[in-house]
Amino acid sequence: MRLIMIGFGNLGRAFGRSLLEKKEFLLTNYGLTPSVVAAVDEYGAAVDEGGLDVKKLLKTAEKANTVADYPARGKKGRSALEVIEEVEADLVFELTPTNIKNGEPGLTHIKKAMMAGRHVITSNKGPLVVAFRELDRLAKQKGVEFRYSGSVGGAVPVIGLAKKMLAGNMVHAIRGVLNGTTNYILTRMSKEGAPFDVVLREAQELGIAEKDPTLDIEGTDTACKITILANAVLGISAKLKDVKVVGIRRIRPEAIRLAQEAGYAVKLIGVAKRDSLEVGPKLVPVGHPLAVGGTLNAVTFETDLAREVTITGFGAGPRETSSALLGDLIDIHTALGD
Amino acid sequence: MLVRIEMELEDVPGQLVKVLDPISRFGGNIQNVVHQRDRKTPLGRVPVTVIFDVDERARLNRIIAALRNMGIRITRIGEREGMVKSIVLMIGHIIHTDIRDTIDRVNVIRGVMVSDLSLAMGAVGEESAARATIMASDEKRARAALSRLEKIAGEKKLLMITSLEGM
Incomplete structure (x- = not known):
């Protein structure tokens, strides 16, 4: 299968490494031989319709910080849109940074790829929270496969569990701890009794929180995931602005202690139901499946037949997320019966 | 009950x-005993809560009389038939926004009490945190109490954190 990779930052590179690591595995188990025919970043592109050498691609990206320096086949200034339109390929990975305002540039990349008849895999939340329905319809209309497992839960197969394994169920509600950064901060506050700012700084030093942690701590990232789950699992045409959001900035260690005394932990919980979408700090009974610590994510599906099903795991990190990307790739390969 | x-x-x-002993001897079916040795009163006494089921008031009266005769200090008796308990956290300027008023406005709902x-x-100048336990006689009143409190929290710019179970 010929792949185009749009975006070759931490995630793109981690995915490249897992393609190398899993080369034999994919061939033996699925008869799948992925070939990266193009990689694009903000500075340019590397294109070889016969297949780029992923090892060389990784080395180039790490040394020159752009794939455009790829020997002979790299070209500065060549844009993603040009590559999507001009390079013969089966599937496009859209892995550019998330932009929740208008979904760009990811949104245009995905649309262009679908119009060109290419399957699309993304972990980019931006296009999904802005135009989920539109993209879903376009994919169907163009007869291409569209997967976005990595956008929610990172390595935790949240969407796949609901859409595939629980396919015979009516999902009534989805509740989850969907942001590792805020869960880490709340966990540390509860263990150390340390103030929010101190723990946030610690999380930034450890690389768990970003330099600008606003999207995480204000609950926006969780709200994005709730929006995607509402669309993908509950079938609601929801947008990010439909989610009522409260962040964790005002949580104080004393409040966490009061909660602990009554047998509760304070967690940032996202809830998606057919009549309401919300994100906010909640009291979760100690021992409840959602009372996970550290950077863990956990999601509970409340269903008619299976009742409650909870899944837990590591929600973030490039290597973890490449598990979701690779899963999507295999899923499409299998769906196509190649 | x-x-x-x-x-x-x-x-x-x-x-x-x-x-x-007198609770079960007079027909009470004990459901739960909470013995809080780590929460002694200033006089060194240990708070104990016993929840039991008993089918008629006469039996309950005999149990209470027996306990009082034994010199047991009873601090509260409540019938809890179907009582719904909600725990709520609040963060903000709780005292300066008149905590008495906050509680009173919840307590005026029939069948609801901040217990x-x-x-x-x-x-100084920083926000405080409070944990309230609200008892309500049924689910509907519990919801009414929480939505009243939510409205008050909105007015007083308090962050209200409810339990996941109620979502």
């Missing part, structure tokens, strides 16, 4: 067994 009796016991061996309040004061 489900009855909840809160007592304070002397911290000497054998006290707990002594109070449980416990714990407060952690912030440093």
Whole structure:
């Protein structure tokens, strides 16, 4: 299968490494031989319709910080849109940074790829929270496969569990701890009794929180995931602005202690139901499946037949997320019966 | 009916067994005993809560009389038939926005009572945190109490954190 990779930052590179690591595995188990025919970043592109050498691609990206320096086949200034339109390929990975305002540039990349008849895999939340329905319809209309497992839960197969394994169920509600950064901060506050700012700084030093942690701590990232789950699992045409959001900035260690005394932990919980979408700090009974610590994510599906099903795991990190990307790739390969 | 009796016991061996005896002897079916040794009163007594089921008031009266005759200090008796308990955290300028008023406005709802309040004061100028336990006679009243409190929290710019179970 010929792949185009749009975006070759931490995630793109981690995915490249897992393609190398899993080369034999994919061939033996699925008869799948992925070939990266193009990689694009903000500075340019590397294109070889016969297949780029992923090892060389990784080395180039790490040394020159752009794939455009790829020997002979790299070209500065060549844009993603040009590559999507001009390079013969089966599937496009859209892995550019998330932009929740208008979904760009990811949104245009995905649309262009679908119009060109290419399957699309993304972990980019931006296009999904802005135009989920539109993209879903376009994919169907163009007869291409569209997967976005990595956008929610990172390595935790949240969407796949609901859409595939629980396919015979009516999902009534989805509740989850969907942001590792805020869960880490709340966990540390509860263990150390340390103030929010101190723990946030610690999380930034450890690389768990970003330099600008606003999207995480204000609950926006969780709200994005709730929006995607509402669309993908509950079938609601929801947008990010439909989610009522409260962040964790005002949580104080004393409040966490009061909660602990009554047998509760304070967690940032996202809830998606057919009549309401919300994100906010909640009291979760100690021992409840959602009372996970550290950077863990956990999601509970409340269903008619299976009742409650909870899944837990590591929600973030490039290597973890490449598990979701690779899963999507295999899923499409299998769906196509190649 | 489900009855909840809160007592304070002397911290000497054998006290707990002594109070449980009349409850079961007079027909109470004990459901839960909470013995809070780590929360002694200033006089060194141990708070104990016993929840039991008893089918008629006469039996309950005999149980209470027996406990009082034994010199047990009973701090609260409540019938808890179908009582719904909600725990709520609040963060903000709780005292300066008149905590008395906050509680009163919840308590005026029929069948609703703020039964416990714990407060952690912030440093000067900083926000405080409070945990309230709200008892309501049924689910509907519990929801009414929470939505009243939510409205008050909105007015007073308090962050209200409810339990996941209620979502």
